[in-house]
Each structure stands twice: as C-alpha cells, then as structure tokens.
Amino acid sequence: MSTAPARQKEVPAPARQKEVPARQGPPPQRGPGAVNAPSLERSLDFRRSGIRLLRMLGPQKHLVAAALTAGILAVALAVLAPKILGEATDLVVSGAKSAMGIDFPAVSRVLLLALALTAGGALFTWIQVRIAMVVAQRLAFRLRERAETKLARLPLAYFDRQPRGEVLSRTTNDIDNITQSVQQASAQMVRALLTLVGVLAMMFWISPLMALVTLAGVPLSVYGAYLIGRRAQPQFVQQWAVTGRLNGHIEEMYTGHALVKVFGRKEQAIATFDALGDELYEAGFRAQFISGVIQPAMAFIGNLNYVLIAVVGGLRVASGTLTIGEIQAFVQYSYEFNGPITQIAAMANLLQSGVASAERVFDLLDAEEESAEPAPSGRTEKVTGRVTFEKVAFRYEPDKPLIEDLTLTVDPGQTVAIVGPTGAGKTTLVNLLMRFYEVTGGRITLDGTDIAALPREELRAHTGMVLQDTWLFGGTIAENIAYGVEGDLPRERIVEAAMATYADRFIRTLPDGYDTVVDEEAGNLSAGEKQLITLARAFLTQPSILVLDEATSSVDTRTEVLIQRAMNSLRAGRTSFVIAHRLSTVRDADVILVMEAGRIVEQGSHDALLAADGAYARLYASQFAAVAA
Incomplete structure (x- = not known):
C-alpha cells in the first residue's frame, strides 16, 4: 500500500530547501521580504489561449448548441418587435389622416x-442564461479536475520552485475568474453578436x-477597441501574476505567524503586504482604466452615427421614401445596433481578464510532469530490502553537481545512519531512493531491480517515511494514524500502533481520545505529539524499507528513549535509513555514513568512526565535548 500522498505533503519546500542549498534555479519567494516580481516569461497570447479555452467546451457541444439556439430564437423575436411597433405607428398616423379614424382593434392586435x-424573447433569453451557467460550472469542474490530476503528476522540483500560495491562486482564483468570464461571455457576448446580426x-x-450609413462607423469602432485592448492585455497579465504572489505571501504569513511574531517581523510583513497590495492596485487600476476607455470611446462614435442617421432619416421621410413608422423602427434598430457594440466593448476587460487567468492555468497544466511510469513489475515475492547505489550522480542544475559517484550497498535488515552538516545531501539521498527526484547518473537498485524500472507507486508501497516536518490533515487522530493503509481498519490495530510508539498514553488524555479532531494545522497538539502520531502511522504500514528523517527531533529526551525502543522493534528485519543531526540516536546503527558536499567521506560503526578520529569524530565532539567536560 502506498504512503506516497502523505510523504509528499510531509515534505514542505522550506524543509527540503535547507537540506540542499546548492540547488539552483528559480527559488520560491519566501519570507516577509520577498517582494520582487518574477519576470513574465512571455506575454499572453490572447488568440491561442482563447481558442484553447473554447476547445475545452467540446464535451459540452450539445449544451453550447442549445444555448446558441435559444439565443437565436430570443434575438429573432426581440428584433421583430420594433418592426411590429413601427406598423402600429403607421396605423395610428394613417388613421389620424383618414376620415374613418384610427382602427383601434387593429392597433391592439399589433x-x-x-x-x-x-415575452417570448425574454423566455428564450432566460433559457440561454440558464444553460450558460451550466456550461460555465461544468468547465470549472473540468479545469479543477485536470488541475488536481496534474498536481499529482508534477515532480517535487515544481513545488520547490513555486510558492504554495501561487499554486493555490491558479487552482482557485484563476479558475473562478475563468468561470465568470465564460458564463457572461456565453450569454451576454453571444446575445450581443446575434442581436448585431439580427438588427x-x-x-x-x-x-x-441608411444601413450602409450605420455601418460606416463600425470599422473605426473596431479599430479603436483593438488598439485599446492591446494596451490593456499586459496589465491583466500583471494583475493576476501579482494576485498569485500576494496569495503566496498571505499563505506564508498565516502559516508562520508565530515565527513572525517571535522575531518581531510583524511590521515588515505588513509592509510587504502593503507593497504587494499597492502593486496589485496599480496593475488592476491600469488594466481596468485602459480597458474601460473602450466603452465610452465606442459610445461616442455611436452617438455621432446616431445623429447622422437622424438627419438622413428625416430627409428620407420628407421626400416620402420612408414612412414615419419605418423611420421610428430604424432609429430604434440603430440604437439597438450600437448597444451590442458597446456591450461587447464593455466586456472586453472581462474577456481579457479571463484569458489572462486561462493562460496561468494552462501554464500549470502544461508544466513538465514526472517521467513516464514503467509497466508494473508483477513481482509476487516479498521485498527483502537490499538497496544498492551504483555510481549515483545527481544535480539540480546541469553545471552544479551535488552528488557524484556515490556507491553504497545496504543489506536487508541493516540500519544505515546518514549524518553530516546541513546541505551535505542527506535528504537528497533519500529523495533519490523514493524517486521524488531522478538520478542524473548511475542507478539505484532494490533487490537487484533498477528502481527506474518500477512504478513509483509500487516502489513507495514498500517504504514508510517519518519526517522531521510532520503533516496531519483535518480529521480524527485515528484517521491520521490509518492514513497510509487502504480500507477500513479495526480500531485495535490503530491502538496497537499507537501503543508501540508510545502515542497511546497522550491520546487517551484528550477529550475524545482517538476520535479527537485535529485541524489542518494541528494547533491543538504539541510538536512532539504530532511526531508520535506520524511514527504510529509508519508503524501501522509495516514497510520493508523505513526512512526516518530527524524523526525524534521534536520530542523530549525521555520520549526519545521510548521511541528509540519502538524504532528498534520496528526496524527489526527491515532496511532502515536514519537521517540524524542528533548523534545520540544513531549509535546503534549497523553502518554510519558521513556525508559532506554530496560525497560519503566516512562509513563504519560508531566505535570505528570515533577511533578513526575523522569527520564523524569532529561532529561527535562538537555535540558532546561540552557535556563531557
């Protein structure tokens, strides 16, 4: 059973970042001072992104056709009304001039x-709007579904380089903005275009x-709207980019609000928020202002055209070419003709904003995924846990090597401790074993099989991880312990795992015991209690390979001793990798690897390494010399 979902969520970017400072590439924006905007890789391609967004409506082509039909019927009925009213006017005028008087029954029928x-036009308009809402919401569902699937396929490196708030903004704010744009465009924009044709x-x-006179001003209106829209589009791109950065800052400040207060960074955090808020205001103001000029500009051109129609129409009536009713209908049509053009212009900012959001979502959907999965191995024999690193090399950037020519063999059941200074590559080694990252040279084998030939889910199903940075989801404590196991588990097995890791004693003191609900931040539990729950989670999965990354760093000394006993029982018969800074936790390891700058500089038992008086001895002395003195 795979514990990959828990693992990936348990390794937030800041924790990984501190283990691999040699990593190159675009770093995530971290801390209250991160105000510099990332450069936009390319300007938004409005046409291509708009077409791609329309293509996503393909599965709903029947609904789109129904909405279009309803819109055509609504417009057809609506545009006939002025002509009918013109006939009523002619009946009144002719009746007033006739000795017979006005034929009121005929006027009433008209x-x-x-x-x-x-009324019919209003009914079909309601139907069109209703269908447009369904189309927009289904599109939003599809986009969120694809985004969720995409996030599960992205490599860990993507999340290392993207602030979480930025990713959340793309999957929430931007998709909501797309939904609103599509909903209004598919109703109002389509109706405006159809009205334009009908009128x-x-x-x-x-x-x-007179129709040709009316059309004379259209090219000028369209060209003016194009010029203004082209200037507004980059501002919408910037607006949503700043929105993502602002969300990232808010998410970081909320998650780390305790540290912000402890280190007195409240004022700087507020200043950063204000700076980003001002930048968002400026970008939004420029986008809305420039785009908003379209409507009054087109209204001005339309009014000039309206005056010209009135003059020409008056002359045509005076010459007897047109009746009063006809000119009345034409004037009303000309007003309705300018209305859709103005409406389309008014919606230009909404469309530009929606396509800008679509571009950001498409960037996420087009991000490079993890390499293709091989076919399942189909192996049925039990994994013994023999792990071999054969001349492994790894680098985050092509010209910045981190691990070079690393060779190591771990026999089944052995406990391997990995120690070394921060940035030595300890956690990177484990990430390569888990295929969170792919090696750039050499290979890693599990029981003689190259792990690159194993599906990630199959590989990770044999591995349990307990990390320094704990992760608990919103739910009961029992649900959190059973997270790595599929299906319903008897409560007895959950309690057994908690007792084995000494979590049972504090869980029973809680108001609802194992049914106590923890929030997403687990603010009602201490750091040590959260660590004990993650240990119980790993214990319950009974993995063939166990990875402990500073698993006891958040517990007190007495609890650490108890956990060490539990870990000794858990590690029995399993290959274990223990990453530790606290050297007291690795004395009993079968092999201790000392890493510096991505290389294993020493390996051996605790006593042998102390006797060698090398890098391990220096690390040990730095921790225990003062105590010994």
Whole structure:
C-alpha cells in the first residue's frame, strides 16, 4: 500500500530547501521580504489561449448548441418587435389622416403581437442564461479536475520552485475568474453578436442606404477597441501574476505567524503586504482604466452615427421614401445596433481578464510532469530490502553537481545512519531512493531491480517515511494514524500502533481520545505529539524499507528513549535509513555514513568512526565535548 500522498505533503519546500542549498534555479519567494516580481516569461497570447479555452467546451457541444439556439430564437423575436411597433405607428398616423379614424382593434392586435414577441424573447433569453451557467460550472469542474490530476503528476522540483500560495491562486482564483468570464461571455457576448446580426438584417430590410450609413462607423469602432485592448492585455497579465504572489505571501504569513511574531517581523510583513497590495492596485487600476476607455470611446462614435442617421432619416421621410413608422423602427434598430457594440466593448476587460487567468492555468497544466511510469513489475515475492547505489550522480542544475559517484550497498535488515552538516545531501539521498527526484547518473537498485524500472507507486508501497516536518490533515487522530493503509481498519490495530510508539498514553488524555479532531494545522497538539502520531502511522504500514528523517527531533529526551525502543522493534528485519543531526540516536546503527558536499567521506560503526578520529569524530565532539567536560 502506498504512503506516497502523505510523504509528499510531509515534505514542505522550506524543509527540503535547507537540506540542499546548492540547488539552483528559480527559488520560491519566501519570507516577509520577498517582494520582487518574477519576470513574465512571455506575454499572453490572447488568440491561442482563447481558442484553447473554447476547445475545452467540446464535451459540452450539445449544451453550447442549445444555448446558441435559444439565443437565436430570443434575438429573432426581440428584433421583430420594433418592426411590429413601427406598423402600429403607421396605423395610428394613417388613421389620424383618414376620415374613418384610427382602427383601434387593429392597433391592439399589433401591440399584443409585439408584447408576445417581447415575452417570448425574454423566455428564450432566460433559457440561454440558464444553460450558460451550466456550461460555465461544468468547465470549472473540468479545469479543477485536470488541475488536481496534474498536481499529482508534477515532480517535487515544481513545488520547490513555486510558492504554495501561487499554486493555490491558479487552482482557485484563476479558475473562478475563468468561470465568470465564460458564463457572461456565453450569454451576454453571444446575445450581443446575434442581436448585431439580427438588427443589421432588419435595417437592410427597411432601408439599405441608411444601413450602409450605420455601418460606416463600425470599422473605426473596431479599430479603436483593438488598439485599446492591446494596451490593456499586459496589465491583466500583471494583475493576476501579482494576485498569485500576494496569495503566496498571505499563505506564508498565516502559516508562520508565530515565527513572525517571535522575531518581531510583524511590521515588515505588513509592509510587504502593503507593497504587494499597492502593486496589485496599480496593475488592476491600469488594466481596468485602459480597458474601460473602450466603452465610452465606442459610445461616442455611436452617438455621432446616431445623429447622422437622424438627419438622413428625416430627409428620407420628407421626400416620402420612408414612412414615419419605418423611420421610428430604424432609429430604434440603430440604437439597438450600437448597444451590442458597446456591450461587447464593455466586456472586453472581462474577456481579457479571463484569458489572462486561462493562460496561468494552462501554464500549470502544461508544466513538465514526472517521467513516464514503467509497466508494473508483477513481482509476487516479498521485498527483502537490499538497496544498492551504483555510481549515483545527481544535480539540480546541469553545471552544479551535488552528488557524484556515490556507491553504497545496504543489506536487508541493516540500519544505515546518514549524518553530516546541513546541505551535505542527506535528504537528497533519500529523495533519490523514493524517486521524488531522478538520478542524473548511475542507478539505484532494490533487490537487484533498477528502481527506474518500477512504478513509483509500487516502489513507495514498500517504504514508510517519518519526517522531521510532520503533516496531519483535518480529521480524527485515528484517521491520521490509518492514513497510509487502504480500507477500513479495526480500531485495535490503530491502538496497537499507537501503543508501540508510545502515542497511546497522550491520546487517551484528550477529550475524545482517538476520535479527537485535529485541524489542518494541528494547533491543538504539541510538536512532539504530532511526531508520535506520524511514527504510529509508519508503524501501522509495516514497510520493508523505513526512512526516518530527524524523526525524534521534536520530542523530549525521555520520549526519545521510548521511541528509540519502538524504532528498534520496528526496524527489526527491515532496511532502515536514519537521517540524524542528533548523534545520540544513531549509535546503534549497523553502518554510519558521513556525508559532506554530496560525497560519503566516512562509513563504519560508531566505535570505528570515533577511533578513526575523522569527520564523524569532529561532529561527535562538537555535540558532546561540552557535556563531557
């Protein structure tokens, strides 16, 4: 059974970062001073991203077609109404001039028909909006589903280089913005375009000459909107980029609020927030202001055109070419013609913002994934746990080697302790074993099989990890202990694991015992108590390979002794890798590896290494010389 999900969440980027300072590449923005904006790799390709977003509506083509049909019917009924009202006006005018008087029954029938057309148009508009909401929400669901699947396939290196708040912003704020843009565009934008076509057809029906006069201002409006929109688009890109950085800062300050207060960084954290807020305000203001100019500019052009139509129409009525009812209908159509153009212009900022968010989500979906998984090995024999590193090399950047020519053989059941200064590559070694990163040279084998030939899930199913940085999810303590085991477990097995790791004693003192609910930050438990729960979780999985990365760093000395006894029992018959700074925890290891700058400089037993008076002896003396004195 795989414990990979827990492992990946238990290794937050800051903890890994301190183990591998030699890593190169774009670092995540950390700490209250991280205000510098990352350079945008490329400007947003509005056309390509917009087309890609439309293609994602493919699975809903039937709903899109239904919405389009409803929109066509709504517009058809709506554009007929002014023509019918024009006929009513002609009936009134002709009746006033006739000795017979006004034919009120005929006028009433025409008005009732116009009313029915208007009501029908409203009904189909409601249907169109309703379907558009369904289409937008299903698109949002699909995007979130793909983002969730993508996050599970991304390598650990991606999360090392991306602040968590930035990733969250792409999967929440940006997708919500896309949903809003698609919902409004698929309803209002489509209706505006259809209205534009319908109204234009009616204007040509009434008077082709005046219709051409109306069209005279369209090229100027479109070109003006294009020029303004092109200037606004980069501002929307910047707006959402700053939004992601601001979310990252907020997430970091909330997660580390205790440290911010302890080190007196509250004022600097607030200053950073204010700086990012000001930057977001400036980017948002520029984007909205520039894009907002489109609507009044097009309205101005439309009003000039409206005046021209009124003058030409008056002359046509005076010459007897058009009736008063026809010019009334045409003037109303010209107003409705300018309305959709203005509406489309007004929605330009919404569309640009939505496509900018789509670009950020697509960047996430297009990120390089982990290498392809090999086919399952199909092995049925029990894994003995023999691990071999054969001339392993690894580097985070091509020109910055971290581990070179590392060779090591660990026999089944052996306990290997890895010690060394921070940045020596201890945790990197384990990450390579778990295939969180891939080796750049040599190979690692498990029972003689290259781990690169094993699916990651199969490899990690044989491994249990207890890390220095604990991770508990929102749920009961029993659920957290059973996290690494599939299916329902009897409570007895959970209690047995807790007793073996000495977690049972404090769990029973809690108000609800094993049913006590911990929040996502586990703020109602101490650091040592959280560590004991993760130890119980590893104990329950009964892995063939055990990895302990500073697993006892958060417990007191007495609890450490108890945990060491439990770990001795847990390690029996299992290959164990113990990463430790506290050398008192590794004295009983079969082999102690001393690493410096990615290389094993010494290896042997505790006594043998002390006798060698080398790097291990110096580390040991630095911790215990003062006590011995």
